[in-house]
Amino acid sequence: MRAHFPNAFIKGVDISPERIAICRGRLLDAEAGRTQFEIGVSVRGEDAAVYDAVLAMAVFRHGQLGDYAVTENRLLDFDRFERAVTDLARTVRPGGYFVLRHSNFRFTDTAVAAEFETVGYAQCVSPLFDRSGARLPDQAREAALFHKR
Numbered sequence: 795m796r797a798h799f800p801n802a803f804i805k806g807v808d809i810s811p812e813r814i815a816i817c818r819g820r821l822l823d824a825e826a827g828r829t830q831f832e833i834g835v836s837v838r839g840e841d842a843a844v845y846d847a848v849l850a851m852a853v854f855r856h857g858q859l860g861d862y863a864v865t866e867n868r869l870l871d872f873d874r875f876e877r878a879v880t881d882l883a884r885t886v887r888p889g890g891y892f893v894l895r896h897s898n899f900r901f902t903d904t905a906v907a908a909e910f911e912t913v914g915y916a917q918c919v920s921p922l923f924d925r926s927g928a929r930l931p932d933q934a935r936e937a938a939l940f941h942k943r
């Protein structure tokens with residue numbers, strides 16, 4: 795992230811204290827003022843419309859759904875996914891970007907997606923499921939980059 799955004803304030807949030815400890819351990823002193831890591835399960839405490847870009851990379855997924863023989867998702871709940879991405883989307887400023895990759899659900903199936911325009915696609919490497927849990931047909935690429943109106 796820092797290589798791509800040399801001057802940005804960057805905040806990383808993860809539910810895992812172990813992973814946050816690894817991130818903090820890797821943080822260079824020179825980065826400390828503009829890079830933060832936080833243990834957390836949601837971004838509900840963040841102010842609205844403050845971030846230029848919010849990325850959720852390989853978070854909304856389950857390894858056992860990676861088996862292409864799975865036709866029904868009984869492991870992840872769409873409503874929880876929708877609540878989480880709605881919280882994330884709230885923190886994106888108008889004109890900013892939301893990135894969703896390697897998810898087992900589609901951002902475009904959520905109500906909050908109406909506030910965004912899809913502006914980028916990427917190779918789809920994870921099986922996708924609809925709101926009811928039914929497996930969607932395989933697709934070569936997926937919507938991945940969303941611009942907030």
Ligand SMILES: C[S@@+](CC[C@H](N)C(=O)[O-])C[C@H]1O[C@@H](n2cnc3c(N)ncnc32)[C@H](O)[C@@H]1O
Binds near residue numbers: 808809850851
């Ligand atoms: C497959 S890793 C991906 C990590 C990183 N985003 C990347 O692309 O390398 C998934 C991460 O999501 C975190 N995670 C899972 N559920 C979460 C939640 N509800 N809130 C915050 N982080 C969560 C896990 O602890 C894990 O670090």
